[in-house]
Amino acid sequence: MTTVELGRRERKKLATRAALSEAAVALSLEHGVEHVTIEQIADAADVSLRTFFNYFSSKEEAVVAGDSARGDVLVELVRARPADESVMTALRTAMLEHVEDLAGDDQLDALRMMRRTPSLLPHQLAAYADRERALAVVIAERLGDDVPDDGSVGLRAALAAAVVMAGVRVVLLRWTDGGTRDRDVLRADLAEMFDQLAAGLDDR
């Protein structure tokens, strides 16, 4: 992790950012995203409205930030898999590990709130796209491709990243929308998703 040594300044920044994001989620859970103003969020985090915009460029970004951070963890889990694992094996294993990181019911409630708020959808998808780019780089490295500084990768890596993120998104959406909170169900759906991808999605 990069969280080893930070000066007071850095720590304060992270704390403020976290406070803003948490306030955004809490207020949105209570009143609905649409009915929360940025000013309320800033007040709850005890900073000025102007300062809010030093950290996030919109209310939606603040609400989604937590979810986004969880996605970064997934990318790191993939990177941490042994180099001799195939791409799809590494992705599958990392994803199943990642299910453990989904914490308690409050986080799940927040997830549900986000997934069913239409105005949040564009920003959630944009967050997915960000992680997809990061994941593509990790996959390209695993494939032995050399990745230029601009982050452009080959078709194969970009495709694998996009497809798996799409699969994860679909499975996660169905799980949060469904009534159950049983993680075994989620694990089973993820496994089936990877199985179908491996089988080429063929129906004949």
Added chain:
Amino acid sequence: MTTVELGRRERKKLATRAALSEAAVALSLEHGVEHVTIEQIADAADVSLRTFFNYFSSKEEAVVAGDSARGDVLVELVRARPADESVMTALRTAMLEHVEDLAGDDQLDALRMMRRTPSLLPHQLAAYADRERALAVVIAERLGDDVPDDGSVGLRAALAAAVVMAGVRVVLLRWTDGGTRDRDVLRADLAEMFDQLAAGLDDR
């Protein structure tokens, strides 16, 4: 097509919508999306600013509308494939047909402009998500699933739709970002994309 018989009212509405969308694209191409105000778009389409919001809820939506409509065509092409084709065959064939619909250089310039405008990304992705839902329904019907009125579909259909849309997005992005305008290159990349999906994206 559904464009057979429309009253004057409906035709005017479609014309206004098209005029707004085209004005949005033209002005964005000329000045950049960020520097175009909704008022300018409304003026160019010769309607009031207030009327703009009767058609689109944001500038971005208007700019992306054309691209979005093209996506609907793709979904219809898939639906039109013979019922005895497998899902992946129908998707592959429809997509290759769809390449023909990409018209001249001006449309391509518009596409390029959209793809490289960051503030448009969320709305483009949301548009993709809309078509993904429609595509999932078409796929579910082809699989013989019965689709309830709320549009919910099985994992298999949802997954196939999401994965193929993700693949198309990746290939299209790489093509527009690359220098070439050669459609044979695009066709080849699409074919390779489907091949890799069929092969389960496996690298061992």
Added chain:
DNA sequence: CGCAAACTTGCACGCCGTGCACACATGCGT
């Protein structure tokens, strides 16, 4: 022709997002 429904428009209002200037805190070299 006349009415009901749909569409357009102007107005008003509050929120959003940013540039700017200035105050203040921090870290760093001396």
Added chain:
DNA sequence: ACGCATGTGTGCACGGCGTGCAAGTTTGCG
């Protein structure tokens, strides 16, 4: 310990955004 360069927080101002509302206009239909 001190002072300076740099970075961060805040208030202010301003223009654009998005919507509810009510009044005016057009369209479709009996």
